[in-house]
Amino acid sequence: MHTAKDKARLMARIRRIKGQAEALERALENEVGCAEVLMLVASMRGAVNGLTAEVMEDHIRHHIVDPANDNSSQARGAAELIDVLRTYIK
Amino acid sequence: MHTAKDKARLMARIRRIKGQAEALERALENEVGCAEVLMLVASMRGAVNGLTAEVMEDHIRHHIVDPANDNSSQARGAAELIDVLRTYIK
Amino acid sequence: MHTAKDKARLMARIRRIKGQAEALERALENEVGCAEVLMLVASMRGAVNGLTAEVMEDHIRHHIVDPANDNSSQARGAAELIDVLRTYIK
Amino acid sequence: MHTAKDKARLMARIRRIKGQAEALERALENEVGCAEVLMLVASMRGAVNGLTAEVMEDHIRHHIVDPANDNSSQARGAAELIDVLRTYIK
Numbered sequence: 158m159h160t161a162k163d164k165a166r167l168m169a170r171i172r173r174i175k176g177q178a179e180a181l182e183r184a185l186e187n188e189v190g191c192a193e194v195l196m197l198v199a200s201m202r203g204a205v206n207g208l209t210a211e212v213m214e215d216h217i218r219h220h221i222v223d224p225a226n227d228n229s230s231q232a233r234g235a236a237e238l239i240d241v242l243r244t245y246i247k
Numbered sequence: 248m249h250t251a252k253d254k255a256r257l258m259a260r261i262r263r264i265k266g267q268a269e270a271l272e273r274a275l276e277n278e279v280g281c282a283e284v285l286m287l288v289a290s291m292r293g294a295v296n297g298l299t300a301e302v303m304e305d306h307i308r309h310h311i312v313d314p315a316n317d318n319s320s321q322a323r324g325a326a327e328l329i330d331v332l333r334t335y336i337k
Numbered sequence: 338m339h340t341a342k343d344k345a346r347l348m349a350r351i352r353r354i355k356g357q358a359e360a361l362e363r364a365l366e367n368e369v370g371c372a373e374v375l376m377l378v379a380s381m382r383g384a385v386n387g388l389t390a391e392v393m394e395d396h397i398r399h400h401i402v403d404p405a406n407d408n409s410s411q412a413r414g415a416a417e418l419i420d421v422l423r424t425y426i427k
Numbered sequence: 428m429h430t431a432k433d434k435a436r437l438m439a440r441i442r443r444i445k446g447q448a449e450a451l452e453r454a455l456e457n458e459v460g461c462a463e464v465l466m467l468v469a470s471m472r473g474a475v476n477g478l479t480a481e482v483m484e485d486h487i488r489h490h491i492v493d494p495a496n497d498n499s500s501q502a503r504g505a506a507e508l509i510d511v512l513r514t515y516i517k
Contacts, residue, residue, distance in 0.1 A: 168275060174264070178268060185254055191309065194257075195302055198299050199515060209292060216421075220281055221414040222411060230400070235401050237396070237400070241396075241466075245469060281417070282421075285417070306507070310507070311491060327375070327486070330372075331375045362445075365437055375483070381475055382475050386472075392461070396462075
């Protein structure tokens with residue numbers, strides 16, 4: 158269960174990844190150099206990492222505890238975890 | 248410059264990732280649970296890692312030295328690097 | 338704040354990493370081959386990932402919600418997150 | 428077989444990781460907070476990634492082909508691979 162805003166953001170990220178897959182298909186069709194293919198793959202990987210971090214963060218906020226709505230020690234723990242995950246997954 | 252066989256393999260991997268992005272779009276549209284979305288994202292990440300390792304390996308074989316065609320110490324070095332990359336990127 | 342048992346487990350993991358760093362120092366002193374050094378580094382990386390996943394899991398259990406002590410929907414959300422993190426960080 | 432300079436650089440990286448493991452041991456002994464432990468682990472992970480990238484790069488230069496000593500197309504391929512690995516492993 159995501160909010161409409163979360164869902165729109167996730168959709169935009171997923172469509173970006175689909176666009177990157179299509180760009181890679183075209184690049185291979187057009188026989189671009191290997192170095193350029195490696196760049197496109199690296200940038201797709203960055204986009205998948207960004208999506209992963211965002212889905213985990215949404216999961217924490219909506220299914221565990223949302224630091225934005227809460228001042229408890231659990232909420233502080235969740236805020237710390239979100240910070241660590243953002244650093245870790247990129 | 249990839250061989251036709253390499254190119255077909257890379258294309259299959261890229262189309263799989265595009266299919267996974269489309270499955271994720273449908274999953275979000277259908278409001279599936281967060282845990283299932285996290286699984287789909289993890290499996291897309293595995294596919295992107297597999298693609299990365301394969302593009303790097305093709306690059307080594309075609310632009311540096313191919314261990315399959317060569318018995319030099321460079322070729323052994325390249326074979327060791329390919330092994331390490333396969334372990335590292337997954 | 339960790340339980341004594343958690344702390345002992347984390348200490349064992351950290352000492353293992355220290356031992357791996359010492360093995361790497363000796364390997365370099367003894368001029369072992371590059372391929373062997375790459376293996377030792379890969380295994381240290383695995384150990385650091387294992388430590389990361391365990392510290393994150395302890396953080397979730399002790400500072401957010403512990404699925405072992407609780408049957409709430411938050412606890413289920415935390416259990417799902419722990420599963421995903423274990424898969425992701427390795 | 429590493430040059431003396433490469434070896435000194437790798438040794439410095441390994442000792443830094445050993446120092447980070449010791450700092451983590453002290454942090455756990457002193458019951459510092461979980462968030463601080465997570466930071467120390469993240470910074471150790473960064474150091475292990477830096478070491479990995481450097482060992483791979485040394486391997487390419489000394490056992491495959493060194494872009495610094497060579498103007499061949501293989502050397503250009505190796506330089507591109509080193510660039511991609513630096514971006515990938517961090």
